[in-house]
Amino acid sequence: MxxxxxxxxxxxxxxxxxxxxxxxxxxxxxxxxxxxxxxxxxxxxxxxxxPDKSRFKSLVTLYQASDDYKKLADSTKRNWGRWLDRIAEHFGELSIAQFSRAERIRPIIIKWRATFADKPRTADYAMQVLSRVLSYGVDPVGMLASNPCEGIKRVYSESRAEIIWTDADIAHIKMTCSPEIAHAIDLAAHTGLRLGDLLHLSWSRIEEDAIVITTGKSRHRREAIIPIYDELREVLECIPQRSPVVLTNSRKRPWRGFNASFRKAKELAWPEGKDLHFHDLRGTAATKFYTAGLSEREIAEVMGWEEESVSRIIRRYVGRQAAIKERILKLNKARR
Known part of the structure; x- marks a missing residue:
């Protein structure tokens, strides 16, 4: 049957x-x-x-049904969904009251994190999802007085603060990659947009003097307003208009599986390996804008960042040497 x-x-x-x-x-x-x-x-x-409302798994269920969770990008929900299953399976039968006693629950959380010790970034990702559920339990649900994950340090400590793509790096990968990958790299290096926003960028968002797009990271509450300067205009003119979206794959369709294609292109360009990520191209764009003399407020408007966070983000993304050269120019100008 x-x-x-x-x-x-x-x-x-x-x-x-x-x-x-x-x-x-x-x-x-x-x-x-x-x-x-x-x-x-x-x-x-x-x-x-x-559901037993006294158990932690009920809080996980509440979070998955919340507007906060539903507003996440589809890719984020797919990744977080798997981790929420793991979290519910591991902590689900514990009482919610136990999570209100930080001094007792933190060792249990840290012990769970240690099961991913061989993969530090995975451990931090797991903690990020757990912390978000606990924060939801604090506000708006009010089931917890505080988030016991707060104060637990990250495991993965590598800083990519000074890693950006140089012109030589971009020229090197473009010698072997497909034109479609090259278009994505050039557009990222000249706009500073995140990959998700680039892949959804439509030609209708490209106006005469600027690209105007709401950013996915801000849940489309903030706009990136990127002036079309000469170099960016040249990049756009080289991209064929084959679809309503700007970036397409070799079949002239919107991208699916871009990360896998980009990874293969990077492996072909640098068989021995190269510590460059696609999102490091944001640092390349930030450096370009900074050395061109744009103010922090202008950079915030261009890249769709929060203005109050610009100083911190600039320190992260702008290469040290670029910043030093800019300061030398300013000091020399002041002396003259």
Missing amino acids: KIELHGLHKVRSKGKIYYYAWRGGPRLRGDPGTPEFIASYNEAVASRAT
Whole structure:
């Protein structure tokens, strides 16, 4: 007899298929059709229908149903959904009251983080998701008095503050990469837009004198207003208009799987490896704007950053040598 289980969500990852009771729900045990699988599904549905409000997993469920979670980008929800499952599985049966006693729950949280010690960035990512759930429990839900993750230091400490793409780096990768990858690199280096915003940038957002786009990171509450200066205009003129969006793949369609294609292009350009990420191109653009003499307020408007954070972000993204050269020019000018 065939039993239809409603709402099942199937995810393929690294050649394996995983089943979840629903999108964002708990992962199911066993193989489809087996008694273990059906029992796992029934348990998940029962716990969803009558959640124990005193247990931590009820807070995870509340967060997943919240507007805060729903407003996240789809890619973020996919990544966070897996971590929320892990968090609910590990901490779910603990009482919410235990999380209000920071001195007792922190060692338990740190011990859980230590299970990812061989992957520091993964450990920090796990803590980021857990901390967000706990913050939601503080405000607006009011189930917790404070977030016990606050004060726990990050594991991954590498700073990319001074890593930017130089003109030589860009020229080197463009010798071997596809024109479509080259267009994305050039546009990022001349606008400072994040990859997600670049891939969604449409030709309709390119006005006569500026690119005007709301940024996904701000949930489209802030605008990036990028003046079309000569170099940027040359970049735009080199990109063929093959779709409503500016950047397309080799099949003349909007990009899907850009990260994988970019990774292959970088491996082809630097077989021995190169410590450059696509988002480091934001530093290249910030350096360009800074050395051109734009004020921090102007850079904030151009790149869609919060103005009060510009000083900190400039320190992070602008190469030290560029900043030193700019200060030398200012000191020499003052003396003359």
